[in-house]
Amino acid sequence: MVASGLSEPHLLAQIGAVARRSVIRTIRQRGLLVFPILFPLILFAINGSALSAATKIPGFPPVSYRAFLLAVPFMQGALFVAVTAGVDLARDIESGFFNRLAMTPVRPSAMLAGQMGGPLLVAAIQSVIYLIVGIATGVGIASGVGGALVLLALSVLIAFGFAGVGTLLALRFGSGEAVQAMFPLLFVTLFLSSSSLPRNLLKVSWFHFVATYNPASYLIEGIRSLVISGWDARALALGFGFALAILVLTIGLSSLAMKNRLQRS
Amino acid sequence: MSAAPAIEVENLVREFKKGPRAVDGIDLAVEPGEIYGFLGPNGAGKSTTVLMLTTLLPPTSGRASVGGYDIVRDGAHVRASIGAALQEAALDAILTGREHLMLQGTLQGIPRSDRARRTQELLNRVGLSEAADRRVGGYSGGMKRRLDLALALVHEPRILFLDEPTTGLDLQSRTALWAEVDRLAHEDGITVFLTTQYLEEADALADRVGIIDHGHIVAEDTPENLKAEIGYPTVEVLPADVSLGDGFASALEGFGKLVRGDDGSIAVQLPGGEAQLAEVVRALDAAGLHVASLHLHQPSLDDVFLAKTGRKLEGSSDEAEEPVEAPSRRGRRGRRGR
Numbered sequence: 041m042v043a044s045g046l047s048e049p050h051l052l053a054q055i056g057a058v059a060r061r062s063v064i065r066t067i068r069q070r071g072l073l074v075f076p077i078l079f080p081l082i083l084f085a086i087n088g089s090a091l092s093a094a095t096k097i098p099g100f101p102p103v104s105y106r107a108f109l110l111a112v113p114f115m116q117g118a119l120f121v122a123v124t125a126g127v128d129l130a131r132d133i134e135s136g137f138f139n140r141l142a143m144t145p146v147r148p149s150a151m152l153a154g155q156m157g158g159p160l161l162v163a164a165i166q167s168v169i170y171l172i173v174g175i176a177t178g179v180g181i182a183s184g185v186g187g188a189l190v191l192l193a194l195s196v197l198i199a200f201g202f203a204g205v206g207t208l209l210a211l212r213f214g215s216g217e218a219v220q221a222m223f224p225l226l227f228v229t230l231f232l233s234s235s236s237l238p239r240n241l242l243k244v245s246w247f248h249f250v251a252t253y254n255p256a257s258y259l260i261e262g263i264r265s266l267v268i269s270g271w272d273a274r275a276l277a278l279g280f281g282f283a284l285a286i287l288v289l290t291i292g293l294s295s296l297a298m299k300n301r302l303q304r305s
Numbered sequence: 306m307s308a309a310p311a312i313e314v315e316n317l318v319r320e321f322k323k324g325p326r327a328v329d330g331i332d333l334a335v336e337p338g339e340i341y342g343f344l345g346p347n348g349a350g351k352s353t354t355v356l357m358l359t360t361l362l363p364p365t366s367g368r369a370s371v372g373g374y375d376i377v378r379d380g381a382h383v384r385a386s387i388g389a390a391l392q393e394a395a396l397d398a399i400l401t402g403r404e405h406l407m408l409q410g411t412l413q414g415i416p417r418s419d420r421a422r423r424t425q426e427l428l429n430r431v432g433l434s435e436a437a438d439r440r441v442g443g444y445s446g447g448m449k450r451r452l453d454l455a456l457a458l459v460h461e462p463r464i465l466f467l468d469e470p471t472t473g474l475d476l477q478s479r480t481a482l483w484a485e486v487d488r489l490a491h492e493d494g495i496t497v498f499l500t501t502q503y504l505e506e507a508d509a510l511a512d513r514v515g516i517i518d519h520g521h522i523v524a525e526d527t528p529e530n531l532k533a534e535i536g537y538p539t540v541e542v543l544p545a546d547v548s549l550g551d552g553f554a555s556a557l558e559g560f561g562k563l564v565r566g567d568d569g570s571i572a573v574q575l576p577g578g579e580a581q582l583a584e585v586v587r588a589l590d591a592a593g594l595h596v597a598s599l600h601l602h603q604p605s606l607d608d609v610f611l612a613k614t615g616r617k618l619e620g621s622s623d624e625a626e627e628p629v630e631a632p633s634r635r636g637r638r639g640r641r642g643r
Contacts, residue, residue, distance in 0.1 A: 049414040057411035065399045136395030139361055140456070143389055144412035145381065
């Protein structure tokens, strides 16, 4: 329902308007771009050098440790995207800007999709930069140019799903601090995966168990397979499968939370 | 007035978990084109009422209609009929004023061809044309409030909710906003529901005032009637020679209970109203007393609030002393033919 004389705003127009704002905010706050890109690259440089001896462990794939590690910055970047998406929305709720939008005929789906505009832009830019840095430091992409494009698609998909986590927390708690508090938890989840070593080399039984049931392992291994193995259908199916499952779950729950938050009478 | 009320509220209640009733069974009706001042201290229930009437918060019980639509059953129609500038201008510091208006215009369904024109029109109207392409983070409090008002007007609503629109503004910004609100109501015919904790704001702007305290409406009428209901004007006399204070007291004691000021002045309420001022002058003249100054004080909404709630409104004393030039009540009443 819109005011008399006005047309019912089209869903795509609403998504476009909200997304445009989100992208403008991202572009104008360069800090939001720089830190998520820089931090994973610093860790990549440190760990890639300090842990390079890991390649000598029997059973380690016959590639450089840097090539093995390249998947991790994509995941860390996705974590930053989750926090950025969540904090941005939580700030809108805290400041009352969310209520301002809620007073318009905007649809919950348009709000949700539009809010993802900026975080997805960050995800796309940082993924391209991680890939370029990886190649520039001598990492070859075993799956070729096509594989590099699939890698970018998978990493953006993962970031999209993670952004859903941040959005869900923001909608649930309405607090930027609550969203930021989740970051260490997600970071530990990433650590308790096959991020540093292949799963078959994780000899501590509980660690191996956790890493096996940790979806982050399959996301990392999906990206990693494109870098070090070529086209590995199983790894890609699991990577895309888990990424899609996380996306569907988090966006689905976020949609419900958005509807509740926008529960205007 | 014969038209249906623009806002009609019956026994509206809002309870929060583990808290008192923020709004406890209020009734009110606002006529089309009227400025209704909703006056009360912090925590009285003003903003909760506005959130319910703007459909952002469901009521616990009771009913209300806005623009003829039920706030629970016809939320979308209500939102289409209203504009709202809620407490604390909720703006995005990163966006420019123009970007805010364009975003709002798109979400309100204003056709692309009209959006830029409407945006410029509103920027001109609230005096933000020059600052339109600057980020809102650099705006002053008054500019933010003006932009907030423009955003509420994007879709040309019939009813406007303003939740403490001038809180924190300097005198000049407040006066400018008052003039604009007055114009919206009395030239454009927009119904304005205005919450405020400033007595003189309600006094200057509102056609009628509802005083809310602890979730209850404790008084409702025109500012003039409210003031007339609770008190009489007071005349305050400062003797030319303060040592003759007892003589002044003798001359004035027939009018009522005297109150002596620290500066030697003597004040007395006039039960007969302003007309008794002449009698006061004659009484002093007959006693051969000379006055340095003589002031007649009308009762204020502060007196009304005190009488109805037993306490003064927070911050009201500071505000009441500011010599604010408000839009002329008499002038605008004349325009409306009241």
